[in-house]
Amino acid sequence: MNNTILEVYNLQFKRGNREILNIDHFALHERETIALIGPNGAGKSTLLQVMALLLKPTRGTVEFRGVPATPRNALAIRRRMAVVFQEPLLLNTTVYENVATGLKLRGVPRQEIKKRVGRWLELLGIAHLAGRRSHQLSGGEAQRVSLARAFALEPDVLFLDEPFSALDFPTRLSLLNELDRLLKDTGIAAIFVTHDFSEVPYLTDRVAVLKNGRLVKTGTFEEIFKVKPRRENYITSLYRVFESDAAG
Ligand SMILES: Nc1ncnc2c1ncn2[C@@H]1O[C@H](COP(=O)(O)OP(=O)(O)OP(=O)(O)O)[C@@H](O)[C@H]1O
Numbered sequence: 001m002n003n004t005i006l007e008v009y010n011l012q013f014k015r016g017n018r019e020i021l022n023i024d025h026f027a028l029h030e031r032e033t034i035a036l037i038g039p040n041g042a043g044k045s046t047l048l049q050v051m052a053l054l055l056k057p058t059r060g061t062v063e064f065r066g067v068p069a070t071p072r073n074a075l076a077i078r079r080r081m082a083v084v085f086q087e088p089l090l091l092n093t094t095v096y097e098n099v100a101t102g103l104k105l106r107g108v109p110r111q112e113i114k115k116r117v118g119r120w121l122e123l124l125g126i127a128h129l130a131g132r133r134s135h136q137l138s139g140g141e142a143q144r145v146s147l148a149r150a151f152a153l154e155p156d157v158l159f160l161d162e163p164f165s166a167l168d169f170p171t172r173l174s175l176l177n178e179l180d181r182l183l184k185d186t187g188i189a190a191i192f193v194t195h196d197f198s199e200v201p202y203l204t205d206r207v208a209v210l211k212n213g214r215l216v217k218t219g220t221f222e223e224i225f226k227v228k229p230r231r232e233n234y235i236t237s238l239y240r241v242f243e244s245d246a247a248g
């Protein structure tokens with residue numbers, strides 16, 4: 001098995017008296033993509049935020065490359081991670097500045113910032129929007145900015161919380177394909193929350209199932225779903241029909 005990049009042990013997260021998470025052990029390996037699935041309220045977003053060191057667990061350890069997170073090293077570890085939330089949460093400035101700001105905060109030199117922002121805007125097909133202010137973007141465009149911002153940080157770990165749920169199907173399909181390629185090319189490890197099982201075959205080496213704050217299953221797609229992962233599904237076929245209709 002690959003080396004572990006992120007690992008949690010004996011993890012508990014409580015809000016007031018309510019236990020939201022209780023996870024004995026969970027590990028993400030180098031270059032791996034895990035799909036995190038489970039019903040509403042299962043604790044998926046909370047787990048992502050605990051692992052991204054945005055929420056402090058009530059008990060237990062989050063380890064990054066074998067080093068337990070502490071208040072002293074948390075910022076340094078957080079800088080190796082990027083999070084894409086369901087809602088893009090853009091700053092009220094231009095697309096360019098939205099992607100550049102995190103790099104500025106990390107002290108990346110100006111020329112390098114220019115290069116990286118340009119590259120990721122290009123890769124996500126939004127270079128023409130660089131000067132556009134964030135409130136003048138469509139939902140899909142804003143989501144692309146949010147993804148460009150995360151990738152430009154060149155993180156070691158990427159957390160994606162239902163990043164496509166508000167997008168139309170063609171946009172979602174093209175972003176899934178792009179993201180799949182980007183993750184493979186960059187070797188970034190990722191955890192991807194989704195409710196749409198048709199997305200799972202795209203971005204998944206393993207699937208983790210969370211219920212009531214507990215990991216009830218982890219395994220390969222086939223082990224969890226008892227079928228072979230196939231990207232071709234009826235929705236994709238429908239899209240093909242739609243595409244050929246549009247073309248004809
Ligand atoms: N800020 C908060 N204050 C109090 N309770 C919260 C808060 N955020 C989440 N919770 C509760 O914690 C539990 C887990 O929430 P979480 O958002 O992690 O679930 P989820 O699996 O991401 O659900 P969904 O699929 O709906 O996004 C839920 O019962 C939720 O009501």
Ligand SMILES: [Mg+2]
Pocket residue numbers: 044045046161
């Ligand atoms: Mg959630």
